[in-house]
Amino acid sequence: MKEEKMKDLFLQSLTDDLNPAQRDALDTKLFPSDGFNPGFRERVMKVVQGGSLLREKSKKHLERSLNSLFVRVSLAGAAAIIVLVLSLLLSQGSLSYDTLLGIDKNVDGMLVSLATD
Amino acid sequence: MVNIDYINSDDPDLVRLSVKGDHKAFGEIIRRYEYMVARTVKGMLGDTQQAEDVGQEVFIRLYRNLKNFRGDSKLSTYIQRIAVNQSLNEIRKEKRFLSIFSRSDDSDDDREMNVQPLDNEKERDIKDYVNMAISRLEPSFRSVVILRSVQGYSTKETAEILDMPLGTVLSRLSRAKKQLKEILTDLD
Known part of the structure; x- marks a missing residue:
């Protein structure tokens, strides 16, 4: 033509x-x-496979990090509670509800005297 | 283990397998549509490394968005839409880049972006003339011409791919035809 x-x-x-x-x-x-240059499909697949592998790796890494963080925080929290209870026991000599809540037996009287002064 | 015949699998099956992480299925999708995407992005951007990069980006985006592909339209339509949009984005990016580094009176417009100059007169043939004429069109006109004339889609399909009313496509084709006639006459 x-x-x-x-x-x-x-x-x-x-x-x-x-x-x-x-x-x-x-x-x-x-x-x-x-079409594109030879090896086009292989180049795209490399990126696709690399990307999904990377996502899988980062997902696992995040899970491991969160697990490890949870264990550390829970252990530290438990240790802090034990130390607090022991210090209360040593300083107050007992573990009543008032002691645990930090309420002194003389607080009520003090508040009344403060209010009337 | 079940052996899957990827070559004879239809598109929805390949999509389903790809979403499940079957890379061979996605490889088959690339094999089926590589030439189609190449025609579109090369038509939009010229036969350049930039077109190759955009072609790769088209399939990478497709892979990332396959789980959102509901199958309302054909897979080829969905891929074409990504290819056109990625090409238009690339043209916009380059236009912005050029506008930063050139004076306003230098940046006439983006009509001849990425056009390979035809240095050797003897090498000029009708294919080069037509491709050069297409490259001189505004990007929005270029996309309808590529889909209609280069890819051979109907006007209705072109409208579906570009997600625009049929009337807009017909109007753009008519105006593009007028412009192309003028450009081709100038190039003669």
């Missing part, structure tokens, strides 16, 4: 539906399918 006709066919393809022979001529002469 002559170049001028190809040009007309291209312009015609914008607004009209081409028949299969015309479409084939356009594909062959004007828009041949070259």
Whole structure:
């Protein structure tokens, strides 16, 4: 097909539906399918596989970190509670509710005297 | 272990397998649509390394978004939409970059971005003329021309891929045709 006709066919393809022979001529002469450079699929797959592997790794890493953080926080919390109870026991001599809540037996009287002064 | 015939599997099956993490299934999707994507991004950006990078980005985005693909449209339509949008984004990015590093009167417009100059007169043929003419169109016109003339989609399919009304596509095609006629006459 002559170049001028190809040009007309291209312009015609914008607004009209081409028949299969015309479409084939356009594909062959004007828009041949070259694809990308060799190894394109492998390069994309490398990124895709690397990305999902990385996500899996970071997910596992996050789970491990959270578990380890939970153990540390819970141990430290338990140790702090034991130290607090022991210090109360030593300083107050007993472990009543008032002692645990930090309420002194003389508090009520003190508050009354403060209010009346 | 079940042997899966990826080559004869249909698109929804490949999508389902890919979402489950079957990389071979996704490899088959790339094999099926590599040429289609290449035509679109090369049509939009020219036969450049930039087009190759955008092509890769199209499939990477597709992989990341496969779980959101509901199958309302064909997979090819979905991929085409990503390819066009990625190409338009790349053109916008380059336009912004050029506008920063050039004076306003230098940046006439983005019509000839990424166009390989035709140095050798003898090498010029109708294919080069037509591709150069397409590259001189505004990006929004270029996308309808690529889908309609290069990929051979109907106007209705083109509208579906670009997610725009049919009337807009018809109007853009008509205006693009007029512009292309002028450009091709100038190039003669």
